[in-house]
Amino acid sequence: MLLYEHPLSSYAQKVKIALREKGVGFTAELPETFGTGRSDGAFAQANPRTEVPVLVDGGVSIFESTVILEYVEERWPDPPLLPPDxxxxxxxxxxxxxxxxxxxxxxxxxxxxxxxxxxxxxxxxxxxxxxxxxxxxxxxxxxxxxxxxxxxxxxxxxxxxxxxxxxxxxxxxxxxxxxxxxxxxxxxxxxxxxxxxxxxxxxxxxxxARMAEAADLYTTGGRRREYRDHRLEWMVKSGGVEVVLAGLRDRTIRFAWPHGDAP
CATH class of the missing domain: 1.20.1050.10 (Glutathione S-transferase Yfyf (Class Pi); Chain A, domain 2)
Known part of the structure; x- marks a missing residue:
């Protein structure tokens, strides 16, 4: 059982909590290409969005945290996380x-x-x-x-x-x-x-505790933060549209697959 994840990802954290509550053993791995938007390698094959988490259970690869939770609940029903009602x-x-x-x-x-x-x-x-x-x-x-x-x-x-x-x-x-x-x-x-x-x-x-080291990668273009759906909405509606525009100009942000790179 392999879980592609990042420890800071709230989506990955909820999956790890669910697996651990059920006593399901897994290996956690931070993909080498995480944050790059690259479409090659095992991670991108498992999830074309190149987002975490991704659960690989034998020959089955599952992405999207809610879908993973549903799979975990059905695959290992005890103890249940959802109530019967x-x-x-x-x-x-x-x-x-x-x-x-x-x-x-x-x-x-x-x-x-x-x-x-x-x-x-x-x-x-x-x-x-x-x-x-x-x-x-x-x-x-x-x-x-x-x-x-x-x-x-x-x-x-x-x-x-x-x-x-x-x-x-x-x-x-x-x-x-x-x-x-x-x-x-x-x-x-x-x-x-x-x-x-x-x-x-x-x-x-x-x-x-290591985010200060990683921050340079995301502000120099080595890695690009994904501005998607509610995240992008939050930044715009909260008054940060110029943050988005600067990220597009400097190519330090990206959007979701299938057109992740900003024009």
């Missing part, structure tokens, strides 16, 4: 959808400023403020979803917890975590004690 399953999937789209984009945009210095001065201050305000809205929404329960899945960690975990943890890393003592902060504290999550978060922390 159809309505509860829909709630878990909706929570994941918001995290995968809106929340991930906010975290990603903040990282563009923090790690890759895409903006400086007043623009950077503005984008950080936008990210902080939007993070608060999302965390309030998640707090409502959690309610008085121990886990988003009720009395046991489940699908939604695996999806929310990387998002809130990255906010904590950015200094934008939930208020101390709040239900969401208490959930995060419980979460970190879970072996499957603790190991995944340790890998995140180790990779985050």
């Amino acid at each position: 159809p309505a509860a399953r829909a709630v878990a999937r909706m929570t994941e959808e918001v995290c995968d789209t809106q929340y991930e984009a906010v975290n990603w945009g903040f990282g563009e400023i923090l790690w890759f210095h895409r903006a400086t001065g007043a623009l950077a201050d503005h984008l950080r403020a936008q990210a902080a305000a939007q993070t608060k809205v999302l965390q309030d929404w998640l707090t409502g979803r959690l309610g008085d329960a121990t886990w988003f899945g009720g009395d046991r960690l489940g699908w939604a917890d695996a999806a929310v975990a990387p998002m809130v943890n990255r906010s904590v890393h950015y200094g934008l975590g939930p208020a101390a003592g709040s239900p969401l902060a208490r959930w995060h504290a419980r979460l970190r004690e879970r072996p499957s999550v603790a190991e995944t978060f340790r890998e995140f922390d180790a990779a985050a």
Whole structure:
């Protein structure tokens, strides 16, 4: 079992949490061509989008984190991550959808400023403020979803917890975590004690500590950050369209397959 991943990828993290919760052994590998947009090699053969995560199970290659979660749930049904009730399953999937789209984009945009210095001065201050305000809205929404329960899945960690975990943890890393003592902060504290999550978060922390070294690659053209779907939308609607234009000019950003290279 091979998982192409990057420890900082929130999408890869939720898959690793799911696999570890189910006790499924796997080898994690950061593709050599990750971030280059190259279409050659085993990674691109497994996923033409050259995005992580990709799960390779024998002769089957699966990309797109939600599809991977569904495969994992069906391939190894015990312990289940989805509840038996159809309505509860829909709630878990909706929570994941918001995290995968809106929340991930906010975290990603903040990282563009923090790690890759895409903006400086007043623009950077503005984008950080936008990210902080939007993070608060999302965390309030998640707090409502959690309610008085121990886990988003009720009395046991489940699908939604695996999806929310990387998002809130990255906010904590950015200094934008939930208020101390709040239900969401208490959930995060419980979460970190879970072996499957603790190991995944340790890998995140180790990779985050090396981001200063990697940042040069992404600002000189050695690697190009992928501006796609909600990420691109976030940067534009939050006031960072000039960041996108500069990336196009300097060829330090790319778009999604099949036309990843900006013209």
